[in-house]
Amino acid sequence: MLYKQIEHQLQQLVSEQYPDWPAHEVVIRVCPTAKFGDYQCTSLMGLVKRKGGNPREVATQIVDQLAERETPCAHIEVAGPGFINFRLNPQALEAALNDRQASHRYFVDPASPSRTVVVDFSSPNVAKPMHVGHIRSTNLGDCLCRILRFLGHKVISDNHIGDWGTQFGKLIVGWKRGIEDTALEGDALGEMERLYREINQLCNADPGILESARAELLKLQQGDPLNLEIWRQMIALSRAQFDEIYSRLGVRFDETLGESHYNDRLDALAGEMEGKGLAERSQGALLVFFPDEPELKDHPAMIQKSNGAANYTTTDLATLEYREKRWSPDEIIYVTDGRQQLHFKQLFSIYRRWTKGKGPKLVHTWFGSILGQDGKPFKTRSGDVVRLTNLLNEAEERARRIVEEKPELDEEQKAEIARIVGIGAVKYADLLPNRQSDYVFDWDTMLALKGNTCPYLQYAYTRIQSVFRKAGMTWESVASRAQTHLQAEEELRLGKHLVNFPLVLQLVMDEYRPNYLCSYLFELAGLLSRFYENCPILKADEPIRDARLVLIGHAGRTIRKGLELLGIEVSDVM
Numbered sequence: 001m002l003y004k005q006i007e008h009q010l011q012q013l014v015s016e017q018y019p020d021w022p023a024h025e026v027v028i029r030v031c032p033t034a035k036f037g038d039y040q041c042t043s044l045m046g047l048v049k050r051k052g053g054n055p056r057e058v059a060t061q062i063v064d065q066l067a068e069r070e071t072p073c074a075h076i077e078v079a080g081p082g083f084i085n086f087r088l089n090p091q092a093l094e095a096a097l098n099d100r101q102a103s104h105r106y107f108v109d110p111a112s113p114s115r116t117v118v119v120d121f122s123s124p125n126v127a128k129p130m131h132v133g134h135i136r137s138t139n140l141g142d143c144l145c146r147i148l149r150f151l152g153h154k155v156i157s158d159n160h161i162g163d164w165g166t167q168f169g170k171l172i173v174g175w176k177r178g179i180e181d182t183a184l185e186g187d188a189l190g191e192m193e194r195l196y197r198e199i200n201q202l203c204n205a206d207p208g209i210l211e212s213a214r215a216e217l218l219k220l221q222q223g224d225p226l227n228l229e230i231w232r233q234m235i236a237l238s239r240a241q242f243d244e245i246y247s248r249l250g251v252r253f254d255e256t257l258g259e260s261h262y263n264d265r266l267d268a269l270a271g272e273m274e275g276k277g278l279a280e281r282s283q284g285a286l287l288v289f290f291p292d293e294p295e296l297k298d299h300p301a302m303i304q305k306s307n308g309a310a311n312y313t314t315t316d317l318a319t320l321e322y323r324e325k326r327w328s329p330d331e332i333i334y335v336t337d338g339r340q341q342l343h344f345k346q347l348f349s350i351y352r353r354w355t356k357g358k359g360p361k362l363v364h365t366w367f368g369s370i371l372g373q374d375g376k377p378f379k380t381r382s383g384d385v386v387r388l389t390n391l392l393n394e395a396e397e398r399a400r401r402i403v404e405e406k407p408e409l410d411e412e413q414k415a416e417i418a419r420i421v422g423i424g425a426v427k428y429a430d431l432l433p434n435r436q437s438d439y440v441f442d443w444d445t446m447l448a449l450k451g452n453t454c455p456y457l458q459y460a461y462t463r464i465q466s467v468f469r470k471a472g473m474t475w476e477s478v479a480s481r482a483q484t485h486l487q488a489e490e491e492l493r494l495g496k497h498l499v500n501f502p503l504v505l506q507l508v509m510d511e512y513r514p515n516y517l518c519s520y521l522f523e524l525a526g527l528l529s530r531f532y533e534n535c536p537i538l539k540a541d542e543p544i545r546d547a548r549l550v551l552i553g554h555a556g557r558t559i560r561k562g563l564e565l566l567g568i569e570v571s572d573v574m
């Protein structure tokens, strides 16, 4: 792509002139102010400062040499204390668009080298319904998987479900005392949640029941066949309900190994940690201390309780070890809410010490909470947590009210559009804010046809499809006989934005922030509106008419692809 080409030339010159400098650090980005240029390089300045030298002088010398080479730029200049601004040559831009007209990779070149990345996300706990809090991990994780795959990396998505733990003692007591089969068939997770609440109350009131919960848990841990059977049934029922939600969200996992998968390894792992001097006994428990890390100094991690039981950290260490052995990943990304930051800092630090610094890059991609209109955690009117199934149902119902008035659509179309618009709106509203901030859940904003919303982007796509229908053409038919030709200012700006698609995907992956892709698509839709206002398509004469159809065809494909990478569908009619 054009920006890569420029970046490459720049790096080449730097390494020729300064062989011992890390030339790969010199990168270019979209210029924040369009009037100064299309791209900008600020990283050379930082490098010169570090290495010693005058940034402006070095930049000027490099730009002088670039001027002698063939670049896709019409204009290159040094600015400020030593930035470099680049203005694209319209012919080069046009050629880049035309070159990729038939490509299903759009303007994205496959990553080289391709990396192996494990993404650990969603990971609900079994025997409890998924609630609104699970949507962020599910959306974010799925979106990162989609982008990584599209960029050409090998991705393993692993749903690390919480399918083991002390709650099963109580659940088994409840199950044996009388599970209601009919309720279980109707809403298994709701029934299990009810059971758990009931037994929990009984346990608080009656030490005898608490004792029997402990006994059932021990029997389960020791492999009692009946308890194992009940436990398996609870997991199967939970997974069936999770899968229903995942299929509505269009999310899939390569693996759902779950915490219980690592049970057999936990004791030996704790023993190994102690044997290697990484963990110490303290009042019977096994702890890891972090004396040299200011942030963790006062927060030792427990990897075995005094009763010998392993915990969340132990399981995560075993999981890391397993992933390393099975896939030798280059990177593991964990997507959970911000409250688990301490856990992952501890985990990563223990693992680094254990492997003496070897192993994959470990990343905790955390996010904030979803709030209600009152600024408090988002709840139902009666104060309960919002179940994800109900939330998705409501999204579809509300979207349905919007399409209801369209006489040209039949029932089936209306239902399908309501599904695409409703689910898309919830997902987009969730991916749009910076992931680390809390956001307020608001149906009216997310379903609005104006502003930075999903329906607005979906509509931008539909409008392009309708222009094609009116022209009696498809993308394939026009692309087989014409190419784009950029003349008007609006056409040039649209074209420039389109070729920057790979740049934004890279930005998303640099910081694990899909909201950059949302902003990119919103900007694209805005450029399209300005283009429609100033550049007639169907009323234009050939060859301009075809050239403009090709241009909006590129835009439509990019919107569709971008939304697909966010996990959102589009509709040809709306």
Ligand code: ARG
Residues within 6 Å of the ligand: 120, 122, 123, 124, 125, 160, 161, 162, 316, 319, 334, 335, 336
């Ligand atoms: N089940 C956990 C929870 O609900 C999330 C698990 C995240 N993944 C991990 N490897 N710890 O909080």
